[in-house]
Amino acid sequence: xxxxxxxxxxxxxxxxxxxxxxxxxxxxxxxxxxxxxxxxxxxxxxxxxxxxxxxxxxxxxxxxxxxxxxxxxxxxxxxxxxxxxxxxxxxxxxxxxxxxxxxxxxxxxxxxxxxxxxxxxxxxxxxxxxxxxxxxxxxxxxxxxxxxxxxxxxxxxxxxxxxxxxxxxxxxxxxxxxxxxxxxxxxxxxxxxxxxxxxxxxxxxxxxxxxxxxxxxxxxxxxxxxxxxxxxxxxxxxxxxxxxxxxxxxxxxxxxxxxxxxxxxxxxxxxxxxxxxxxxxxxxxxxxxxxxxxxxxxxxxxxxxxxxxxxxxxxxxxxxxxxxxxxxxxxxxxxxxxxxxx
Amino acid sequence: xxxxxxxxxxxxxxxxxxxxxxxxxxxxxxxxxxxxxxxxxxxxxxxxxxxxxxxxxxxxxxxxxxxxxxxxxxxxxxxxxxxxxxxxxxxxxxxxxxxxxxxxxxxxxxxxxxxxxxxxxxxxxxxxxxxxxxxxxxxxxxxxxxxxxxxxxxxxxxxxxxxxxxxxxxxxxxxxxxxxxxxxxxxxxxxxxxxxxxxxxxxxxxxxxxxxxxxxxxxxxxxxxxxxxxxxxxxxxxxxxxxxxxxxxxxxxxxxxxxxxxxxxxxxxxxxxxxxxxxxxxxxxxxxxxxxxxxxxxxxxxxxxxxxxxxxxxxxxxxxxxxxxxxxxx
Amino acid sequence: xxxxxxxxxxxxxxxxxxxxxxxxxxxxxxxxxxxxxxxxxxxxxxxxxxxxxxxxxxxxxxxxxxxxxxxxxxxxxxxxxxxxxxxxxxxxxxxxxxxxxxxxxxxxxxxxxxxxxxxxxxxxxxxxxxxxxxxxxxxxxxxxxxxxxxxxxxxxxxxxxxxxxxxxxxxxxxxxxxxxxxxxxxxxxxxxxxxxxxxxxxxxxxxxxxxxxxxxxxxxxxxxxxxxxxxxxxxxxxxxxxxxxxxxxxxxxxxxxxxxxxxxxxxxxxxxxxxxxxxxxxxxxxxxxxxxxxxxxxxxxxxxxxxxxxxxxx
Numbered sequence: 001x002x003x004x005x006x007x008x009x010x011x012x013x014x015x016x017x018x019x020x021x022x023x024x025x026x027x028x029x030x031x032x033x034x035x036x037x038x039x040x041x042x043x044x045x046x047x048x049x050x051x052x053x054x055x056x057x058x059x060x061x062x063x064x065x066x067x068x069x070x071x072x073x074x075x076x077x078x079x080x081x082x083x084x085x086x087x088x089x090x091x092x093x094x095x096x097x098x099x100x101x102x103x104x105x106x107x108x109x110x111x112x113x114x115x116x117x118x119x120x121x122x123x124x125x126x127x128x129x130x131x132x133x134x135x136x137x138x139x140x141x142x143x144x145x146x147x148x149x150x151x152x153x154x155x156x157x158x159x160x161x162x163x164x165x166x167x168x169x170x171x172x173x174x175x176x177x178x179x180x181x182x183x184x185x186x187x188x189x190x191x192x193x194x195x196x197x198x199x200x201x202x203x204x205x206x207x208x209x210x211x212x213x214x215x216x217x218x219x220x221x222x223x224x225x226x227x228x229x230x231x232x233x234x235x236x237x238x239x240x241x242x243x244x245x246x247x248x249x250x251x252x253x254x255x256x257x258x259x260x261x262x263x264x265x266x267x268x269x270x271x272x273x274x275x276x277x278x279x280x281x282x283x284x285x286x287x288x289x290x291x292x293x294x295x296x297x298x299x300x301x302x303x304x305x306x307x308x309x310x311x312x313x314x315x316x317x318x319x320x321x322x323x324x325x326x327x328x329x330x331x332x333x334x335x336x337x338x339x340x341x342x
Numbered sequence: 343x344x345x346x347x348x349x350x351x352x353x354x355x356x357x358x359x360x361x362x363x364x365x366x367x368x369x370x371x372x373x374x375x376x377x378x379x380x381x382x383x384x385x386x387x388x389x390x391x392x393x394x395x396x397x398x399x400x401x402x403x404x405x406x407x408x409x410x411x412x413x414x415x416x417x418x419x420x421x422x423x424x425x426x427x428x429x430x431x432x433x434x435x436x437x438x439x440x441x442x443x444x445x446x447x448x449x450x451x452x453x454x455x456x457x458x459x460x461x462x463x464x465x466x467x468x469x470x471x472x473x474x475x476x477x478x479x480x481x482x483x484x485x486x487x488x489x490x491x492x493x494x495x496x497x498x499x500x501x502x503x504x505x506x507x508x509x510x511x512x513x514x515x516x517x518x519x520x521x522x523x524x525x526x527x528x529x530x531x532x533x534x535x536x537x538x539x540x541x542x543x544x545x546x547x548x549x550x551x552x553x554x555x556x557x558x559x560x561x562x563x564x565x566x567x568x569x570x571x572x573x574x575x576x577x578x579x580x581x582x583x584x585x586x587x588x589x590x591x592x593x594x595x596x597x598x599x600x601x602x603x604x605x606x607x608x609x610x611x612x613x614x615x616x617x618x619x620x621x622x623x624x625x626x627x628x629x630x631x632x633x634x635x636x637x638x639x640x641x642x643x644x645x646x647x648x649x650x651x652x653x654x655x656x657x658x659x660x661x662x663x664x665x666x667x668x669x670x671x672x
Numbered sequence: 673x674x675x676x677x678x679x680x681x682x683x684x685x686x687x688x689x690x691x692x693x694x695x696x697x698x699x700x701x702x703x704x705x706x707x708x709x710x711x712x713x714x715x716x717x718x719x720x721x722x723x724x725x726x727x728x729x730x731x732x733x734x735x736x737x738x739x740x741x742x743x744x745x746x747x748x749x750x751x752x753x754x755x756x757x758x759x760x761x762x763x764x765x766x767x768x769x770x771x772x773x774x775x776x777x778x779x780x781x782x783x784x785x786x787x788x789x790x791x792x793x794x795x796x797x798x799x800x801x802x803x804x805x806x807x808x809x810x811x812x813x814x815x816x817x818x819x820x821x822x823x824x825x826x827x828x829x830x831x832x833x834x835x836x837x838x839x840x841x842x843x844x845x846x847x848x849x850x851x852x853x854x855x856x857x858x859x860x861x862x863x864x865x866x867x868x869x870x871x872x873x874x875x876x877x878x879x880x881x882x883x884x885x886x887x888x889x890x891x892x893x894x895x896x897x898x899x900x901x902x903x904x905x906x907x908x909x910x911x912x913x914x915x916x917x918x919x920x921x922x923x924x925x926x927x928x929x930x931x932x933x934x935x936x937x938x939x940x941x942x943x944x945x946x947x948x949x950x951x952x953x954x955x956x957x958x959x960x961x962x963x964x965x966x967x968x969x970x971x972x973x974x975x976x977x978x979x980x981x982x983x984x985x986x
Contacts (some may be wrong), residue, residue, distance in 0.1 A: 062529055107884075112877075113877060116878065117876075117877035117881060119896055119900070121899035127878075130887075131885045134887060135885065172617065178881075181881065200385035200618075202597060202613070202614045204602075204611075205599075205601075208602070229530070229604065230601070233602060233603075267531060268531060271530045273560055273562055274563060275586065275601060275603045276603060276604075288529075289499075289529065360696050
């Protein structure tokens with residue numbers, strides 16, 4: 001067992017996480033076409049820490065790999081490389097399965113689709129009680145029913161709702177049930193995969209407020225996955241920006257929004273629609289996300305980057321002070337400001 | 343005062359179900375001027391997509407238009423026979439849907455689809471139509487259009503496909519474009535490009551645009567005016583700046599306050615209690631009254647009329663100057 | 673801030689049933705109501721065979737040869753009893769024979785459906801959830817089976833059983849052999865449907881959520897996925913019931929089903945077929961009519977159920 005990092009009170013440590021999918025054509029077709037196997041590097045070396053009580057957000061567009069990271073952190077997807085450690089216990093160590101069992105109780109997940117994350121044939125009471133029963137946290141049925149009632153009240157529903165089926169609830173209410181289920185095992189670390197993307201704006205506000213309240217009350221730690229920067233602004237303490245499987249920038253929230261450094265981060269922030277109608281100047285966004293099966297060489301962002309040079313095309317930048325960009329390292333990123341004003 | 347391109351008056355859409363009549367759109371009225379972008383915004387179930395579908399006459403049974411009128415450049419289109427309506431739909435109204443994968447026929451090349459549309463609504467020959475198609479693709483920003491025009495839809499990325507859909511919608515030079523969530527399925531960076539494109543092209547051609555979406559940010563960037571829908575009715579309609587920054591109707595105010603922006607970090611998001619009523623349980627009077635913190639007696643009995651407030655129209659009794667202070671305070 | 677529990681009122685079971693799409697669709701279709709009533713009637717009559725039958729048709733002591741070939745609604749020359757549906761060559765009351773026969777046919781049909789359902793659903797669940805090589809094996813076996821007519825497979829199994837079971841036990845085990853034969857010939861359709869549904873469900877988030885808390889595969893299949901794949905199974909089972917009854921009749925007709933001493937609609941038809949052209953039509957007619965009506969009624973019910981449960985047609 002690797003001893004926990006001494007200096008920070010990191011609850012979750014992710015080091016050099018990788019995931020490669022085999023997307024080759026079926027064997028017979030490959031033999032006939034004489035085609036090589038094809039691999040998709042969904043996640044290509046991600047490292048970050050999450051401190052207890054914080055919300056770490058992973059932001060990115062489609063193909064960035066953020067959902068894949070979430071599933072690996074939580075243990076739903078086997079890891080192709082690298083390591084995930086929660087409170088010092090490695091999630092992939094087979095030997096330590098007793099410790100991992102204990103760990104399972106403390107990690108939970110909230111999913112994106114409120115219509116698919118609850119079993120439509122189960123009553124809400126059974127859905128929420130499932131973790132309690134699985135981990136044998138309470139013995140008698142009465143205790144379990146009471147606890148379910150407590151949890152429902154905690155997320156803003158009524159204990160009487162426990163006899164209902166999921167289809168009798170709205171999307172936002174279902175998400176509340178999903179949160180109650182996540183809390184049922186007394187989890188401390190919750191991975192949230194786009195929890196409000198499928199909800200209406202006013203419902204989203206309710207759920208985000210609820211999640212923040214619960215975090216304050218129960219001292220929860222969140223890994224928050226989202227593509228919506230405004231939502232992330234609201235929830236996160238630190239933010240990691242992902243592009244094609246790599247982390248391009250990691251920074252505390254306030255800093256990322258006030259002084260973004262990586263060109264992609266800046267482009268992303270500029271692309272967010274301006275609800276304040278401030279008429280701010282924007283860099284026009286170029287191009288689209290390339291296919292992850294055949295990513296560009298060197299820095300994967302180089303085809304769309306206004307600051308690209310030869311080194312960017314050849315060499316993948318390493319993260320320095322949270323930013324993985326040659327231009328930032330070489331001090332060339334001032335050029336982006338000039339371009340904005342032009 | 344130029345004649346509006348689209349004029350909708352008291353539109354009503356109903357669904358006949360085993361359990362009775364459901365009114366999905368209840369007396370909706372608005373105009374769109376040439377070159378103007380009207381945003382129709384609302385949450386799910388508000389009826390915004392249905393409004394667009396009703397205007398082009400594509401409502402399937404058990405739904406049907408139960409009342410009201412739709413005028414396109416001075417001619418009524420909601421009561422046209424099917425064949426006439428079909429011609430109007432192709433030539434004078436263009437559609438942009440949410441999912442570019444299903445808007446384009448995967449079995450045909452882009453060239454075939456574009457040329458077919460162009461030739462149906464004009465008398466160009468094959469070569470002329472092709473040249474025009476390439477011109478359209480250039481306008482929407484597809485690189486190397488002479489080569490890419492012969493590709494199939496699946497050979498394009500999501501954003502590129504949506505550009506092709508826009509080209510297709512503009513191919514017949516329509517007077518009106520109805521765009522239903524055109525950017526929802528796209529990444530944020532691509533979304534910005536598509537929004538800019540729609541705005542630019544429509545302004546150049548003087549095409550009116552009805553932009554239906556739940557994304558307020560897109561509205562703020564694209565629209566000139568915006569109509570906020572709730573439970574099948576328009577509760578507020580006005581210039582986009584006014585509605586977004588200084589909404590009047592309590593629902594619109596709540597909606598704007600609930601949206602997280604890059605600026606608000608530490609504040610709590612505004613929350614509207616409850617949820618939109620189902621179609622079979624719309625309250626009497628103002629549909630929003632059970633959730634409204636400022637509701638009073640009249641709100642529960644009388645459906646609000648549109649009251650002009652500054653440059654907007656608001657359906658809310660709070661703004662009825664004839665209300666005595668005593669009634670409001672109750 | 674608490675959400676009101678009164679958002680959706682608690683509906684009583686009766687109100688839920690009355691209001692449900694299923695009931696409304698049922699009431700709307702007259703044919704279905706008639707089919708349902710017919711089926712229920714036949715089943716009730718068959719179940720109460722002991723009580724209703726005027727004669728225990730297969731007890732030789734009750735028979736009077738002089739009653740033989742009595743016409744329907746005629747009194748027997750020997751015993752003087754009224755034979756409502758006529759009598760066969762040995763003076764057996766056709767009505768009684770029919771009631772008992774229907775009971776046996778329904779029993780065989782139902783049992784074989786239960787057998788094929790259990791087998792098919794289980795294999796389908798495993799194939800759909802586990803995937804990989806297991807799925808391939810199960811599905812290829814199912815494919816092969818589906819390419820043969822069920823009758824042939826039933827005949828095969830019957831033949832094998834005949835070979836294994838000692839001759840003196842053939843009669844006593846005939847019912848179980850035939851249930852096994854029909855049951856084993858019909859499992860593949862269940863497996864196919866359930867596998868497809870299971871494949872869809874296993875990717876849903878509620879399954880992920882269960883895996884997250886460490887629930888094992890078997891529990892996930894049984895408690896989470898199974899309740900969500902049963903819709904189409906019900907439809908298949910209903911239609912299968914009709915087919916199983918007919919299959920049993922066919923096998924018995926060929927002489928490889930139930931023995932003559934154990935009446936079923938099939939044996940009765942086989943029996944009566946000999947007399948058709950000599951004028952005693954009732955010995956064949958009534959069992960055949962019952963078979964047709966029963967098969968049709970159950971089939972119509974199955975049809976309605978399939979349409980009623982299909983969300984796309986609503």
